[in-house]
Amino acid sequence: MQHSGQDFAGRNALVTGAGSGIGRAIALGLAARGADVCVLDVSAAAAQETAAAVESLGRRAAVLVHDMGQDSVVEAIEAIAGAFGPFELLVNNAGISPKNSDGRKRMIWETPPREWRLVVDVNLNGYFLALRAVLPGMMQGRRGAVVNVGSLAGLRYSTIAGAAYATAKNAVAGLTRQAAGEVAEFGVRVNCIAPGRIETGMAAVAGGSFNEAIRESTPLRRLGQPQDIAEAALFLLSDAAGFITGETLVVSGGRGL
Helix, strand or coil, X not given: CCCCCCCCCCCEEEEECCCCHHHHHHHHHHHHCCCXXXXXXXXXXXXXXXXXXXXXXXXXXXXXXXXXXXXXXXXXXXXXHHHHXXXXXXXXXXXXXXXXCCCCECCHHHCCHHHHHHHHHHHHHHHHHHHHHHHHHHHHHCCEEXXXXXXXXXXXXXXXXXXXXXXXXXXXXXXXXXXXXXXXXXXXEEEEEEECCECCHHHHCCCHHHHHHHHHHCCCCCXXXXXXXXXXXXXXXXXHHCCCCCCEEEECCCCCC
16 A cells, blocks of 8 residues: 555665665665665675666665765766666665674774774764765755665764764764755755664664563564664655755664653
8 A cells, every 4th residue: 555645666776784674675665656766785696686676666776785985976876877777765774784793782992993984884874975966966956865774873972883883973963964954955865764673684683682672672672674674764864854954764663761
């Protein structure tokens, strides 16, 4: 059933980190509502799998295999937009969160400087690079919507994520506000989602007992599913959210209240 105000027919979307988890759920949700989707992921196999699922829904799909932490992703996105068509929808979702071998978060004094830079490059700089590549086309067309996937870890002290990840995700909320202000006059909206604990491959690294403790401390008494974040993203991308920009929506089951 089509959701009111969530018809993306005739619109092209770029979703980063779309090979699995939250990104895949968003990509498939967009396709189910009529969008053609470019799947960007560092894993070629994962990207191809999501693209095949998009095509099975009757939509066009393109695959872009690239590391979001590399400056060259700007040219790569611009090139594929030339062949696929300008992007009116962007979801910045690609992210990494290194842990210790026991699944415990990396403390500041345990974090190698090289790893800090890598996490910031992917989780923050990659978002800037995608925005830089896509926003000019949206501004020219005077239509577009962006969702940046942040994290609850970026808004409050996190016992789960290390400082590099939490700092980058905190900055994503600031980048969202700044971008929203810069492009609002062109009819382009930029918003952020801050997920709580979501059952993905990234979350599984922490182990079952840790995740169970998080579930018990969550007011809604469950972990989130990728589809929970996808539904929030689809709303913010849609015309139903046409008067919302620069905001960060927390989707956490009540954690952090």
